[in-house]
Amino acid sequence: MSRFLWNPLTACKAAMTSLSILSKWSVPTRPSISLTLTPNFNASEHIVSLSAILVVQDARQVNSGDVLFEMKMIEGNVPSNDYQGSNSLKATDDNGVLSLSFSDTSNGMRYWYPSRLTEGIITAQFEAFPREVDEQTPVGPRVDLRMDQGGIIGAANSFIPVPPSDDTIFDIHLNWNLTAAPNGTTVVCSFGDGATSSKTGVVDILTTSTFMAGPIQKYTQKIALENGVTETFGVYWFGSPRTFDIEKGARMSADLFAKMAQFFKDTEESYRIFLRFNPYRGFGGSGFLRSFVLEYDPYQTIEENVLLYIFAHEMVHNWPLMEQEAEGDSEEGAWYTEGIADYYSRILPYKFGLINEQQFMQAMNVEASSYYTNPNRELTDDEANERAWEDVAIQRLPYSRGAMYLFDANGKIMEKSGGARSIDKPVLELLRRQENRQKHGLKEWLLLMVQELGPRAEEDWKMMSRGELIVPISNAVGSDFKLVRSDQEPWELGFSSSxxxxxxxxxxxxxxxxxxxxxxxxxxxxxxxxxxxxxxxxxxxxxxxxxxxxxxxxxxxWPRKWEKVECWQWARHSEENSRLEL
Ligand SMILES: [Zn+2]
Known part of the structure; x- marks a missing residue:
């Protein structure tokens, strides 16, 4: 599941998947994973590494030829901690020292095998180091462990080996050992604030979580939902970002989150946004378990509307996701997952009254322009998925193309139902299935769409996935607005993006x-x-x-070609012949 990207949204869908998170009732025999992390500091009181102790209590024994631990060694273009040589995993079980060997697979996984049948509780120790980066480090998924202004931030899947990912439900406990930490050191992870936190569910809960330790600053707010659920919403960062107003952004995103959580009928406990400073360059977000990482650099001033879009897009990833048919095809369903995130990040802030009509039109036209002027617009879905890492324009294609398909589908459903229904109906229905752990893949989506629109719904989807031009029906976002043809020049960097x-x-x-x-x-x-x-x-x-x-x-x-291509923009219905400024 990892589409990590650069633009605001690169990599965003990264760790997003439908995880099984169980509620808190406990069964005494449940397997458990306890992870203890101890930050190590240098003379300047900066965190330079994390010592980790992983204790796995599981009734199962592991044979010498079977996998004891696994870790993803690369996520997109970002390498993980490489535990070997003097920093190999050291393991023990009830019978004493357990020597481990490992092998790497061509799809980037590392598997550790025990030298003999395991017995009882397994303990593994290792030290995780931040990745060394410089100005030539390419932008990628925000998963790697990095030093950040005295603190450290990183996602578990880049530095914590775990039992093989399957349906086994674990009690997962995280403990931070802060006995040697200087005053002012605080810690947080995707599923909890403070030195201890727990969650019950599959092992992916751990691997899709981000961890942060050090001189953390934060903004938190309790959010009460209609259904009686109270959630913790928090934004966490180091230092003082100068390229945008973090306090204002945090308040704005809390407001947006509260309304979105109601819209999608959220029932979870918390949501967190982590900021990561990149002193070289890097701007964008990556999604994790009930959280996301926003990366920023000193050079890029982030305008308020862009920040709102990024927050909105990433938050939507909490909810509607498309189940993947093919194991390991990380880009499959990107048109839906990213398209939905773009669709609602444009629609909902306006619907909630957070932006005015002009800002809404501007946002809609950015989306449309991004689609029509994408130089790779005609790639099929399969081609776009396969080549996603070649070029930022290819990577962005499923976002705007998926959104345009959804705008069109929304217009058609509204038209057919005389305004009684919208795309929200099939989206929320698919989400309900996802939450009930029922099938929620492409097949189910198309069935829901055929119920709304008849057989043409399937053809509409096929046209999109073949890369044919999408021109949404004119009232796709309501009768106040219409589409106007306004050709534009396609994007062209003019040199190799590498x-x-x-x-x-x-x-x-x-x-x-x-x-x-x-x-x-x-x-x-x-x-x-x-x-x-x-x-x-x-x-x-x-x-x-x-x-x-x-x-x-x-x-x-101006990074554009000289010749224009067909492009459409939204305008107010009353403004005949006028073209809105972007
Ligand atoms: Zn995304």
Whole structure:
């Protein structure tokens, strides 16, 4: 399940999956996993590593040829902690020292095997180190353990080996040992604040959780839902972000979350947003268990509407997800999971009164423009999934394409039902099945859609997945608005996007606006705008600070092709012939 991305949303769906989380009644015989983490500090009182003790109490014995622990060694393009050599896992069981061997598979998993039949309680010890990063580290899923302004932040699946993921229900306990920690050290994870927290469910609950320790700042709020449930909502960060107003963002997101939780009939206990500072560059979010990580850097000023969109998008990932048919196909169903997140991140803030009509139109037109001017718009769903990591534009395709498909479907359902129903009906029905642990895949979605729209619903979906152009019916977001044809130039970076990682311009397209602006092959990239900004915003320029010989040069250009393509924008119904500004 891991689609981690850069743009606001890269990687977002990352750890999102339908997890089985049981309520708190306990059965005495239930297997348990206890994880104790001890932060280690340097002389400046910065956390430099985490010592971990993992205790697994499970009635099952593991044979020498069977898997005792597993860990994902790479998530997208982000490597995990590599426990070997002097930092190998050290394990014991009731019969004493348990030596382990491991093997790595081609799909990025590492499996540890015991040298003999295990007996009783298994204890594993290891030390997790933050990943060493520099300005050439490519942006990727926010899973890796990183140092952050004296603290540390990372997702369990990048540094905690766990029993093989299956349907076994564990009591999962997390303990932080803070006896040697300096004053002011606090801790939090996806499922709890404070030095001890517990949750019951499958092992994936642990692997899809993010951990944070150090001089944490936070904003928390209790949120009361209609059904009597009270949730804890929290935003956590280190230092003081200067590129946006974190206090304001936290209040805004709490408000948004409270309303969304009601809309999706949430019944969970908590939701958390973690911020990660990247001193080089990196901007975007990755989703985890009832939480997400927003990464920001010193260069990118985050406008309020963008922040609202990111928060909204990531929060939606708490609820509707499409079940995957193929095991391990992380991009399958991205059109739904990301499309739904984009759809509701545009619709709900307006519906809740958090943005005005003009801001809504602007948001809708950003979405439409992002779809129509995506240079890879004609890729089939399968092609887009396979090539998602090649290029940010390919990665973004399921977001806007899925959303456009959903806008169209919404319009058609409203039209057919005379305004009585909307896309909310099949979406909430699929979500109900997901929560009841029933089938909630593509087949079920199409059945629900056929109930609403007849057989054409299936053809609409096929057209989308074949990459055919989607032009939603005109009243797709209500009769106040209509679609107006307004052609635009497709996005074109003008050089190879891998240059952004290698930091040297390559693959420059002759005659492109990038070339006309003066970029040359071999220019060293000192600094650059996040590419999704211009990919998602039609009028946005791309700016780079490059170094050529001893000279630093600012290059700014409009990263668009010269020829326009078919594009549609929303406008108010009353404004005949007017085109809304983006
Ligand atoms: Zn997403």
């Amino acid at each position: 240059s952004l990682s290698s930091r040297i311009i390559g693959g420059l397209i002759p005659g492109s606006r990038a070339a006309e602006a003066g970029l040359r092959v071999g220019d060293i990239i000192v600094r650059n705008d996040v590419v999704f900004n211009s990919a998602d915003n039609y009028e946005r320029n791309m700016t780079l600070l490059i170094k050529r010989g001893e000279t630093e040069i600012n290059v700014s250009y």
